[in-house]
Every structure is written in C-alpha cells, then in structure tokens.
Amino acid sequence: MPDTGSSALIEVRALTKIYRVGVETIHALRGLDLAITRNEMVAIMGSSGSGKSTLMNMLGCLDRPTGGTYLLNGRDVSRMGARELAQVRNEEIGFVFQSFELLPRQTALENVELPLVYAKGGWRGRRQRALAALDRVGLSKRVDHRPNQLSGGQRQRVAIARAILNNPSILLADEPTGNLDSQTTVEILALFRQLHKEGQTVVIVTHEDEVAAHCQRVVRLRDGRVLSDLPIEADSAGRHLPTVQAAFAATTSLGGGA
Amino acid sequence: MMNPLFWLQAISLAFSQIWANKSRAFLTALGIIVGVASTTAVIAALTGLKSKVLAEFESVGASKFFVFPDRPDNAPRNMYPWEKILLKPAEVRAIRDECTLVKAVTPITEVGLDVESGDKRIEGITVAGIWPDWHVVQNRFVEEGRPFTNIDIESERQVCLINSDAIVELDLPANPVGEAILIGGRRFLVVGIVETTQARFFGMNTSSAEIFIPFSVAEKMQERNFFMRIEGMFTNPELAEQGEDEVRFVLRRMRGLGPSDPQTFQVAAIDKFIEQFKALATGITAIAGGIVGISLLVGGIGIMNIMLVSVSERTREIGLRKAVGATPMAILLQFLLEAVTLCLVGGFVGIAIGRLAAFGLTRIPGAQLEQADVPFWAVVLSFVFSAVTGIVFGMFPAIKAARLDPIEALRHE
Numbered sequence: 001m002p003d004t005g006s007s008a009l010i011e012v013r014a015l016t017k018i019y020r021v022g023v024e025t026i027h028a029l030r031g032l033d034l035a036i037t038r039n040e041m042v043a044i045m046g047s048s049g050s051g052k053s054t055l056m057n058m059l060g061c062l063d064r065p066t067g068g069t070y071l072l073n074g075r076d077v078s079r080m081g082a083r084e085l086a087q088v089r090n091e092e093i094g095f096v097f098q099s100f101e102l103l104p105r106q107t108a109l110e111n112v113e114l115p116l117v118y119a120k121g122g123w124r125g126r127r128q129r130a131l132a133a134l135d136r137v138g139l140s141k142r143v144d145h146r147p148n149q150l151s152g153g154q155r156q157r158v159a160i161a162r163a164i165l166n167n168p169s170i171l172l173a174d175e176p177t178g179n180l181d182s183q184t185t186v187e188i189l190a191l192f193r194q195l196h197k198e199g200q201t202v203v204i205v206t207h208e209d210e211v212a213a214h215c216q217r218v219v220r221l222r223d224g225r226v227l228s229d230l231p232i233e234a235d236s237a238g239r240h241l242p243t244v245q246a247a248f249a250a251t252t253s254l255g256g257g258a
Numbered sequence: 259m260m261n262p263l264f265w266l267q268a269i270s271l272a273f274s275q276i277w278a279n280k281s282r283a284f285l286t287a288l289g290i291i292v293g294v295a296s297t298t299a300v301i302a303a304l305t306g307l308k309s310k311v312l313a314e315f316e317s318v319g320a321s322k323f324f325v326f327p328d329r330p331d332n333a334p335r336n337m338y339p340w341e342k343i344l345l346k347p348a349e350v351r352a353i354r355d356e357c358t359l360v361k362a363v364t365p366i367t368e369v370g371l372d373v374e375s376g377d378k379r380i381e382g383i384t385v386a387g388i389w390p391d392w393h394v395v396q397n398r399f400v401e402e403g404r405p406f407t408n409i410d411i412e413s414e415r416q417v418c419l420i421n422s423d424a425i426v427e428l429d430l431p432a433n434p435v436g437e438a439i440l441i442g443g444r445r446f447l448v449v450g451i452v453e454t455t456q457a458r459f460f461g462m463n464t465s466s467a468e469i470f471i472p473f474s475v476a477e478k479m480q481e482r483n484f485f486m487r488i489e490g491m492f493t494n495p496e497l498a499e500q501g502e503d504e505v506r507f508v509l510r511r512m513r514g515l516g517p518s519d520p521q522t523f524q525v526a527a528i529d530k531f532i533e534q535f536k537a538l539a540t541g542i543t544a545i546a547g548g549i550v551g552i553s554l555l556v557g558g559i560g561i562m563n564i565m566l567v568s569v570s571e572r573t574r575e576i577g578l579r580k581a582v583g584a585t586p587m588a589i590l591l592q593f594l595l596e597a598v599t600l601c602l603v604g605g606f607v608g609i610a611i612g613r614l615a616a617f618g619l620t621r622i623p624g625a626q627l628e629q630a631d632v633p634f635w636a637v638v639l640s641f642v643f644s645a646v647t648g649i650v651f652g653m654f655p656a657i658k659a660a661r662l663d664p665i666e667a668l669r670h671e
Contacts, residue, residue: 062581062664083585090583097668101578105274116263118583123262162582 008071009169009201010036010059015068015078017054017224028054030224031068036170036203041196043212044205046221053174055221056205060093060172061085073169090118094163096173100155102147108134109143112161119166133161136198137191153184160191164200171195173204177211189214260588268592272599275568286564287604289557290647294605294640297550298612298632301543303619306630308539315532319397321361321495323527325353325488325505330520341483343522347473349512350488354391356508359501362394363490367476371442373469375428385441385469387476387486393452395489403435403450406472410449414474418446421454424467441469442479498527554643557604558651565597565655569662576659577667590660597652598645605644609637 017029029051036042046052057063058070061077064085070078077088089095102111112130116122134140137157147155156176163171173192177185193214196202204211212218213232220227276283327343350365357363367387373380390406393399400419410417418441425434434448452470477484492501502525509523569576576589584592612632619630 057665060581083587086580086583086585086588089581093581095581097578101574101581101668103575103578105278110267113263114579115582117261117267118264118579118585118588119261121261122264126263 008035009038009040009073010034010203011069011071012058013069013071015055015058015070016066017051017058017063018066028224029058029065029068032221032225034219034226034229036201038169039196039199039201040217041193041202041215042204043215043218044203044221045207045209045212045218046227047207049223050221051224052205052207052221054224056172056174056203059170059203060095061088086118090115091166092169094160094166094168094171096156096159096163096171096176098175098178100147100152100159100179102155102158104147107144107146108139108150108158108161111147111158112165114162115166129165130161133165134158136164136195137161151184152180153187156180156184156188157191160188160195164195169201171200171202173202175206176204177206177208185210260591264588264591268595269599271592272596275596276600276603282564283600283603286560287557287600287607289553289560290601290604290644291557291608291611293550293553293557294608294644295611295615296553297546298609298636298640299615299619300546300549301636302612302616302630302632303627304539304542304546305633305636306616306619306627308536309629310626311535312532315528315535319395319491319495320528320532321492321498321501322395323490323492323498323502323505323525325490325509325523325525327485327522328524330522333520338522344483345486345488345523346512347477347486349509350389350486352508352512353488353490353505357501357504359492359494359497359504361491361493362391363488364389364392364395365473365486365488366392367473367480367484367486369442369476369479369484371479372440373424373428373442373467374440375430375437378427378429380424380427380467383467383469385471385476387473387480388470389473392470392489395491398453400450401453402433403448405450406470410472411474414478415472416444416446416475417449417472419450419452419470420448421452421468423454424469425451427467441471444479446471492527495529498529502527550640550643554647557601558647561597561600561648562651562654564600565593565652566658568596569593569655569659573662573667573670576662577664577670580662580664581668586660589662590656593656593659594649594652597656598648601644601648601652602641605640608644609640612640 012032012034015029015032016027019026019028032051032055034055044052044055054063058065061072061080062085064080065078068078069076072088072092075088077085080088103114109127109130112133113126116126116129131140131143134143137160139154139157139161142150142154147158150158160171171192176192177188180188189211192202192204202215204215206212215232217229217231219229325345327340327345329338329343345365347365350363353360354363365387368384369387370382371385373383373385388406389411390408393405399405403419406417406419409415418439420428420434420439424430425432428439430437430439430448435450437448438445439448440446452468490505492498505525506521509525510521513522515521579589609632616630616632619625619627
C-alpha cells in the first residue's frame with residue numbers, strides 16, 4: 001500500500017462538465033474543487049441532479065471534464081485519450097457497482113481475474129493474485145462458484161475482490177449497498193473499513209446517511225458544486241452516525257439537503 | 259499489445275458464447291454452413307469429374323489426333339460439295355508416308371452389314387475397315403490369333419478380327435480363330451480376337467459385338483463416295499502442334515488448296531480437347547466460387563445481425579470491461595474474434611457436410627463421380643473465406659461495441 005499519507009491523491013480544480021441533450025445544455029458540474037489524500041475514506045453525497053454521478057465518472061476516469069483539471073497521483077488525467085484512460089482505470093481505479101456487474105457465466109475466480117485480462121503482464125501469477133484478493137474479502141472458499149450460486153453479499157465481495165486486485169489508488173464504490181439488505185450492508189461496509197484500515201483509499205458515492213456514517217469525511221454536493229465537506233468522528237464502535245446527522249442538519253440549515 | 263490472458267479469455271469466451279446460444283449460433287452460421295457445404299460438394303464433384311475425364315483422355319492417349327472432313331465456315335454449299343471434301347484413301351497414305359511426326363495412322367470406315375454364323379445372325383452391325391496400325395492408335399491389341407498384316411490389306415484378303423462379345427453373340431467356340439463367318443454375305447476368316455477395353459469415352463460406348471475387316475476390303479463393300487475418318491498418333495505428345503501442322507500441310511497439298519483457300523478438313527489433337535475441358539472445368543469452378551461468394555455474403559449478413567444483437571445484449575458487460583481497463587481496441591478484437599470464431603465453426607461444419615456429400619456422390623451409380631474428393635486447397639480456401647467473412651461482417655458490430663461510452667453502457671438496461 002502507498003504510504004505517503006499526506007500528499008493529495010486526488011486533486012480536482014474548477015471542474016466543469018456540460019452535457020448537451022438535444023437543444024438543452026446541462027451544467028452537471030460548475031467549477032468543483034476537491035482534494036482527497038491517500039488512505040482517506042470519503043463519502044460523496046447529494047441528491048439526484050447534484051452532480052455526484054458525474055463526479056464519480058470523472059474520478060473514475062470514465063469521462064473527461066469540459067473544463068478544469070483532475071490530477072490523479074500527480075498526473076493530469078483530464079486531457080487523456082480513451083486508450084490512456086483505459087490504462088489508468090486498469091491500474092489506478094477499482095470500481096464497485098450497485099448491481100455488482102459480475103459476468104454470469106464465469107466463476108468467482110474468473111470474475112476477479114478480469115482486470116488482469118487488460119493489464120500489462122497480467123499473465124503471470126494471475127491465479128495467486130486473484131486468490132489473494134478473494135482471501136482478503138473472505139471468499140476463499142467460493143472461488144469456483146458462479147454468480148448465481150452466490151448470495152448478494154458474496155457477489156459484492158467478489159466485485160470488491162475484483163476492484164482491489166490491481167492494488168488501485170482509489171477504490172471507487174457507487175452505491176455499493178444499494179441492492180443489499182441491512183445485515184449484509186453492515187458486513188460490506190465493515191469490509192470497506194477493513195480495507196481502509198489496511199491502507200486503501202476508499203471513495204463511496206451514496207445517498208444513504210447510514211453508509212456515509214462509516215466514512216471519515218462526507219462531501220456533499222449540490223448543483224454541481226461542493227456544498228459541505230466535513231470530517232466526522234468515530235465512536236468507539238467505529239460508527240459516525242450522530243456526527244453525520246449533525247452535519248446533515250448543518251447542511252439543511254444552509255438551505256439544501258436531500 | 260494484448261497479453262496472453264486476453265487472447266485465452268477472448269477465444270474461450272467466443273466458444274462459450276456459441277455454446278450458450280447453440281441454436282441461435284447454428285441458425286446464424288447456417289448461411290455459412292450451406293454456402294461452404296454446397297461449394298465444397300461442387301468442387302469435389304468437379305475434381306472427381308476432371309480426374310476421371312483426364313484419365314480417360316490419358317487412356318486414349320494424349321498424342322492422339324483425328325482428321326475429319328469439314329466444310330469451311332460460311333462457305334456456299336455448292337462450292338464445297340460433300341463428295342469433294344470427303345477424305346480419300348490416297349490422303350491417308352500420304353500422311354503415313356510423308357508425315358515424320360506421325361507414328362501410326364489408320365483410316366476408319368464403318369459399314370452396316372449383316373453378320374452370320376451357323377443359325378446366328380446379327381443384323382446391321384457396324385463393321386469397321388482398318389489398317390494394322392489401328393491397334394497402336396487405339397491401344398487395343400489382339401488377345402488371340404494375329405492382327406492384320408499389310409499383305410491382308412494389299413491382297414484384300416477376306417479376314418476379320420472380332421471381340422469377345424461378338425463370339426458370344428455369334429455363338430462361336432471359345433477360340434474361334436480359324437472359323438469362318440459371313441459378313442455382308444461374304445465369307446471371312448476369323449484371324450484374331452481384339453481385346454475389349456472397358457474405359458470408353460464418358461461411358462457412352464457400351465461394349466458390344468465389334469467386327470473389323472481390312473480397310474481395302476471395306477472400301478470395296480462401301481458405296482462410291484463413302485465416309486471415312488483418320489485416327490493417328492504422333493511420336494510425342496509434346497510435338498502435337500508441329501504434328502498437326504505437318505498433317506495439315508500434306509492434306510492441303512493433296513487437295514491443291516492455295517494459301518488463301520479455306521481448309522476443307524479439321525485436324526484435332528487430344529491435347530486440345532484436354533485443354534478445352536480444363537478451361538471448362540476452371541470456368542465451372544469459378545462459377546462455384548461465385549456461388550460461395552454470394553452465400554457467404556448472405557451468411558455474413560446473418561453474422562452481422564447476430565453480432566449486433568450480441569453487442570446490444572452485452573452492453574453492460576462491455577461497460578464493465580471498459581471500467582476495469584479494456585481499451586476500445588481490446589473490445590473490438592474480442593467481438594471480431596467472436597464473429598470469426600462463429601464463421602470458422604460454420605465453415606468447419608460446412609466442410610464436414612461437403613465432404614459427406616462428396617462421399618455420397620461417389621456412391622451414385624452411373625454418375626461417373628467415383629473419384630469425387632475435396633481437394634486440400636478447397637478446405638483451406640473455405641476456412642480463409644469464412645474467416646474473411648467474419649472479419650468483414652463482424653467489423654461493424656465490433657466497432658460499435660468498441661465505441662460504446664462506458665457510462666452509457668453501464669447504465670444500459
């Protein structure tokens with residue numbers, strides 16, 4: 001794991017994104033600034049239309065901004081071409097999606113191996129690496145199961161194993177518990193915290209306070225800008241809920257909120 | 259560029275896609291299968307026919323030639339009456355005596371006569387008048403007794419050669435040499451048995467009774483202006499063209515034809531027929547190639563269609579692959595490989611069916627296709643064509659997949 005704790009891993013400056021849908025122009029991001037340092041665990045929150053999905057796509061290098069800069073690990077990724085971006089996604093970003101996005105006909109192990117298919121030197125030691133990742137998410141006994149033989153929580157664990165396989169700079173989760181029951185949600189969030197403890201930088205995009213409560217910091221967006229950016233303290237059990245409610249109260253008093 | 263794992267998973271994915279959608283893949287590849295199978299069968303049949311016909315030409319002899327009378331094209335009938343252009347015995351003798359490249363030559367004239375032996379009688383059988391060289395030209399020799407000699411010809415002896423079918427039909431003893439039979443009411447002595455060859459041109463001449471008499475005798479038994487043809491053999495098939503020129507020169511001189519006069523006869527060597535036949539076979543093969551082109555076009559459209567369906571069905575998968583780092587090129591290659599695999603599997607099945615059909619052709623009695631076989635080049639060509647079809651028609655869907663926006667793709671329902 002990277003150990004330069006204080007340097008900015010993600011540095012976003014004056015980020016804008018404009019979509020054109022027919023004759024309409026949508027300003028999804030309107031000059032957003034954000035910095036995330038290594039080994040932070042950050043929740044990005046906001047209502048629909050706040051720009052949080054757009055921001056996630058930018059942070060995940062799935063899309064390019066209209067204006068502004070995005071430095072990832074000191075590299076300007078905001079002007080890269082499709083091929084370079086693909087390589088950055090492969091090496092630096094680990095995605096976790098709400099609906100898992102596992103390939104149905106492949107085993108857990110094969111699903112975890114997927115990023116290596118597109119990695120330089122993905123041939124050597126691929127099995128060991130995939131097994132190690134599955135071990136980290138506690139699924140070493142389910143490697144040969146297909147997605148339909150796994151529970152929702154197990155599927156999301158496979159997806160997380162796939163995301164951390166290449167030791168990415170950021171683990172980027174988009175509503176990772178949106179399709180899970182509350183018991184499993186707690187388990188998956190505990191897994192995120194575990195990975196964070198092991199040094200992984202985690203960014204979770206969510207609209208649930210319950211989820212955000214497990215992070216160290218909550219960034220709220222509104223109308224394509226940062227509305228609030230507040231650290232939250234953990235209680236003895238590692239839960240941050242009361243503080244985030246306070247933060248939530250603070251933001252609503254500012255005249256917004258979900 | 260792509261690591262081995264990419265190729266491994268792309269190929270296994272291509273096959274697993276086919277396996278997962280077996281009936282759909284089969285229907286999709288049907289165009290390719292039918293195209294390749296029918297072409298393979300046609301090529302097999304042509305190959306069989308070709309080797310059979312060439313073998314028959316070969317058995318006749320590549321150095322063989324024919325001379326027959328021929329009225330010049332567009333010439334008025336009265337200028338070249340038939341009796342004037344008929345071949346004359348003197349002309350055959352001139353060819354025999356003067357053409358250095360002619361190894362053997364014989365006139366052949368056929369008379370329909372009644373043949374009798376005891377109470378057996380064959381009416382209107384073809385009796386051929388020949389020279390002794392006929393055996394060399396036809397590559398058919400005497401099994402029992404002796405062939406004609408020049409003395410037989412010169413003294414116009416009433417001797418004859420018969421084949422085994424004639425022995426049966428005339429109810430003669432097993433070795434009839436020395437027996438006498440009546441041909442056209444005249445008494446002829448059987449001096450030899452001519453061997454019967456099975457391979458006749460395209461199987462048209464079914465073997466039956468054959469009677470041969472000296473040409474000089476047949477001449478006497480014919481009407482005044484009788485028809486004869488000349489068959490001969492050059493010393494060497496390589497010299498067939500010069501040999502033809504020689505024969506032509508002698509005949510033109512005999513007929514007193516000036517340099518500008520049209521030719522009143524035809525000299526044709528077997529090698530010309532072989533070339534004509536080869537050209538015909540090549541033409542038919544080209545047409546078969548055209549048919550495969552059309553069927554692969556149709557098959558290719560089916561492939562394109564199903565690949566477009568596949569791309570749209572797997573949009574989310576494409577989005578995911580892009581999210582974990584697949585470059586547009588990697589996605590393009592994966593879908594292209596899938597289309598090519600589908601086409602190659604179709605081509606493989608098509609070749610298998612074509613081979614089976616070719617085997618079936620060899621079993622059709624009387625079809626003359628016993629030698630039908632799929633040549634190796636046709637197998638290679640079928641695979642190449644199938645692969646090219648996959649690349650050409652898989653390209654558009656593959657480009658479509660490669661260009662998908664990962665965000666849109668992941669949002670796709």
